[in-house]
Amino acid sequence: MIDRKMSKRGVVVVSTAALTLSTYALFHVVLQLFPRNSGLIGFDYQYALPYIVSGRNWFRVNGWLEPAYFTPAFCGGIPWFANPLSMLYSMPQALTFVVNPVAAFKWTLLISAMGGALTSFLLLRRVFLLSIQSAVLGAALFEMNSFLIFRLAIGHVPYHVIGYLPFFCLLVLPTPEVPGRRRLDPILNFVARSVLGGLVLAVLVYSGAPNVVVPFLLAATLIVAMRQIASGVSVKPWLLIGTASIWGGLLSLAKLVPAAKLALDYPRPYLPAALWDDPARFVATLLKAFFAPELITHLNMTNARPGAIEIGMHELEFGLSVVPLLLFAALAVVWLRRDRSTPRRSALHGVRAMLFPGCIAILIIALPLAGTLGSEGWGQILVKVPIINNTMLFERWWMIYILALIACSSLAFDRLFHSDAARTAAMFVLISIAATQLLARKLDYYRGAGPWQMYDSTPLLSNTGRIDNEGLPAVSLIDDESKGLLDGVSTLPCYEPLFGYFREWFPAKGLSAGRIEPTASESFFNLADPRCYLDGEAHQCRPGDQFQRFDRSDVEQFINWRPLPWRKPIQFVIAERITLVALFASLAVIAFTAAAQLGWPRRWRIN
Structure with missing residues (x-):
């Protein structure tokens, strides 16, 4: 009895040390990417x-x-809340009220990485029923994954939502009952999980990542399929994914409806030029992206066709270290050396049980590969498919594999090591390898040696106190990006991916550098009326049209950071009301579930 306690204590001590090492590696790299000085x-x-x-x-x-439906600060006046990339209701935006904006981005990365690590541990331990050491290894791999770290390092902030994926998987997959713990009524449990899952998906949309929702759901579906290959098919997880998706859609309608109106006017037909045409080079790049991204060059040509897109190193960062590769190789060796003389039972029943989740898993695994490898003709077919046709680089969908590879690595780990002592030692060694690989990374690409110039945040950060006390000045000028918010300037030309990476679809052609106020001979303000982007028919204008002289009172509101008077289209109003009802219903379900978990009312729990 004493030995067992000591052994368990030893596992906890070594596991804590290993996680401390992985967390140190995370902080060490992040602090270099967001330096204080x-x-x-x-x-x-x-x-x-x-x-x-x-x-x-x-x-x-x-x-x-x-x-904030509209903003005067960028592109001479454009929609804001309706922009799919807007992050008005997100973790980094909320953190700006606690720390300075750059620190908000840094803490968003750290919270997402550590929160994802914790929920990965719970997923592997409570759902996949793996050993503590295996779950700790999976948590460390998630915490140090280079997709999350270097996406935020480069400035792709919405991708922090990948940190919510393990939690979503926990919600849709059943967990064993804990003896002595109150059990919720099955119906209430299902409803609560659906609502929480819907809230997670809504957070993705409001965090500027509606383009991530589909790969996020596919990643969760792949995890469900993996679990059911081993444990058998159950309808409940599939229903939970469906109901969570529907509820998330209702919670997100207030943004999705105007965003759809806006985004559908500006397609992104870049995909054909970004497809890989050499299968061997494609496979080599894929392997490096997940197991040794430091070997990837700064710029990568996907094909040799005219107009091919160069992909920066940051677009191919999915690194989980060489640890999964080592585990898969070791498992393959063990399998090849297995005793073939032992008679084996017929596996026909098992094959039938695995057929449905296995097919689902194969389809999901194949989809990102099909979207990144092929001819230009194949690319022309892809851009006709809804959702896909608004994707610039399908490589971003490789995020689907991250959690699945971590789960496979943890499963392989438990197959390879059986005693607590072996598992504990192997776990510490493997996490040390992963941490060493991350700490050894040369960060020159992300610290100014890459093909793109770094952004100087000093002007905005040094004036944070002034902005808090006085607010941003009223917008009075249109000028280039060398000036900005602190000078009351609306930037033009502007960097807004909505209008194409080369601003090829930017419609406000009549705007020019200079004062917003019209001269005596002009009938228009030098400022676009952003209502025309969303409801041009009602205002008898087209996207990019300018405010007219008689719109002065509206312009005054707009340039002083006040809501622009606007009679919203009826579909926007309906969407907002549905979202509000869904939000209050969500809060009610959460409160009721918490009360039931605490023991009231008794009819909604099972002892």
């Missing part, structure tokens, strides 16, 4: 940082309950 950060923060500062100013002026 330098204002230089990833190049795509030229987009994210001004928007997050504008959001902080908007909510200080108007409060959290007033969505």
